[in-house]
Amino acid sequence: MVNARAIFFDRDGVLVEAPTVNNLPKSPKTINDIKLCKGIVKFCKFYKKKNYHLIMITNQPDFSRKKNSKKNINQINEYLKKKLNFDDVYVCFSDDDNCIDRKPNPGMIYIGAKKFNLNLRKSFLIGDRWRDIGAGNKANCTTILIEKNYNEKLRYKPKYIVKNLNQIYEIIN
Numbered sequence: 001m002v003n004a005r006a007i008f009f010d011r012d013g014v015l016v017e018a019p020t021v022n023n024l025p026k027s028p029k030t031i032n033d034i035k036l037c038k039g040i041v042k043f044c045k046f047y048k049k050k051n052y053h054l055i056m057i058t059n060q061p062d063f064s065r066k067k068n069s070k071k072n073i074n075q076i077n078e079y080l081k082k083k084l085n086f087d088d089v090y091v092c093f094s095d096d097d098n099c100i101d102r103k104p105n106p107g108m109i110y111i112g113a114k115k116f117n118l119n120l121r122k123s124f125l126i127g128d129r130w131r132d133i134g135a136g137n138k139a140n141c142t143t144i145l146i147e148k149n150y151n152e153k154l155r156y157k158p159k160y161i162v163k164n165l166n167q168i169y170e171i172i173n
């Protein structure tokens with residue numbers, strides 16, 4: 001199917017809440033620390049029914065920074081894959097911006113595109129930070145930023161900026 005479409009989701013701050021320290025988001029450490037973002041279960045069901053592939057792409061450099069284990073991180077990812085009925089979940093553990101998979105590089109999007117034969121121009125990316133938007137833009141996806149007013153410069157320009165998931169229903173149809 002040449003016209004297969006996907007929605008790529010960032011994890012922290014989009015699927016699960018990301019607690020902030022100094023107004024910057026942190027990754028939850030273990031499965032006991034996670035809290036699903038409001039409305040995400042309904043959102044994913046809605047777009048699954050519309051035949052979108054649902055794919056998570058997450059940077060998790062805390063592993064490389066020795067702040068968390070792959071086991072903890074993968075446990076959260078596998079839980080979310082099941083809970084939200086995702087087609088796939090991709091994680092980049094690298095802390096090196098030269099890594100093709102580390103957002104803002106688009107490697108994880110290309111892995112999904114190849115596996116599911118996706119038309120990226122008809123696909124979307126939802127994120128809460130500039131790295132997500134960079135990856136989506138580079139892969140020619142339509143990018144949507146959920147604005148959280150973090151204390152960082154938005155280094156890539158999203159196609160849309162929204163306040164919450166509810167506003168995305170009007171964008172993706």
Ligand SMILES: [Mg+2]
Nearest residue numbers: 010012013128
């Ligand atoms: Mg995030």
